[in-house]
Amino acid sequence: MGRIKDKMIKDNNEDNDDGYIHHQIEQAELEYFRQKAIEDIKNHFEILLAEQLSSCAGSREKLEGAAMHHLEFHATIWKASTETLPHLEVQVVIDGKNNCFVSTGSAGYVDFFQPPIGMTLPIRCWIHTHPFGAAYFSGTDIRTVSIWEQNMECAYVLGGDGHYGFWQNSFSPKALEIYMNHEPVKMQKWGEEE
Numbered sequence: 631m632g633r634i635k636d637k638m639i640k641d642n643n644e645d646n647d648d649g650y651i652h653h654q655i656e657q658a659e660l661e662y663f664r665q666k667a668i669e670d671i672k673n674h675f676e677i678l679l680a681e682q683l684s685s686c687a688g689s690r691e692k693l694e695g696a697a698m699h700h701l702e703f704h705a706t707i708w709k710a711s712t713e714t715l716p717h718l719e720v721q722v723v724i725d726g727k728n729n730c731f732v733s734t735g736s737a738g739y740v741d742f743f744q745p746p747i748g749m750t751l752p753i754r755c756w757i758h759t760h761p762f763g764a765a766y767f768s769g770t771d772i773r774t775v776s777i778w779e780q781n782m783e784c785a786y787v788l789g790g791d792g793h794y795g796f797w798q799n800s801f802s803p804k805a806l807e808i809y810m811n812h813e814p815v816k817m818q819k820w821g822e823e824e
Contacts (some may be wrong), residue, residue, distance in 0.1 A: 660716075667710035668732045671722060674706040675730040691727040698724045698755035698784075701812075708788050710734075711759035722757040726750040737761065739770070753778060756785040765789030767797070767806045772820050779803055 678697030683690060697703045711720040711734075719740035723731045731746040740758055756774070760766070765787050767775070775785055775797055787795040787806070795806040795818065806818040 663714055664718075664734045667714040667720060667734055670714065671707055671710055671720070671732045672730050674703055675722075675724075678703055679728060693728055698722075698757065698786075704757070704786065704788055704794065705791070707757060708759060708791065711761045711788070715761075717761040719761060720759045722755075723749065723753055724755040724757075726752050726754060728754065751781045753782040754784070756782060757788065758786075759788045763790050763793070765793050765795040765808055766818055767795065767820070775803075776821075 675697050678700050679690065679693070682693060682697065686693070707720055707722055711718060715734060717737055719735040719738065721733045721735065721740040723746065725731065727750050729748065729750070731749055733740060733746075735741060756778070758771075760768075766789075767787060771785075771787060775782060779799060783799055785797040789795070792811045793809065795808045797803075797806045804819055804821040807814050808816050808818060
């Protein structure tokens with residue numbers, strides 16, 4: 631490489647050091663808050679599950695309707711997505727043994743970027759947020775429930791306080807009931823001929 635190109639690269643690197651360092655600090659802060667959001671959600675789930683287990687006989691694995699339907703749990707997930715994190719999607723999966731798996735994503739997408747080790751089927755509940763404030767199933771969400779339909783009992787999409795969508799496989803596998811102020815307002819359907 632010529633001396634001029636070497637100097638240009640050196641000058642550009644010197645000019646961008648502050649930006650790069652700032653970016654690294656932002657990424658470290660974001661990672662800290664991602665871990666905090668995950669811990670907050672998992673801890674709240676375990677508290678609610680322990681409360682339910684203390685009032686009934688049986689094992690954790692056999693407890694039905696665990697904390698996944700609890701509105702306070704949904705509020706914790708929403709807070710993690712919109713206050714702890716800067717409006718990033720959060721995904722929570724409750725597996726067949728009532729274990730809670732959490733991941734965080736971008737403003738418009740969330741996935742498990744590492745395999746959720748130890749997750750068992752069926753999936754009792756899949757909960758995710760739309761931090762931009764609209765509870766509905768996107769095309770990606772519809773594909774997700776369609777793929778997992780045989781192994782998923784229910785799903786929620788959270789769009790704000792009292793604003794959510796609820797899908798239940800045994801009730802209507804091709805419809806999402808959407809709520810505002812905890813009252814059903816409409817049904818989103820898919821897979822039907824128009």
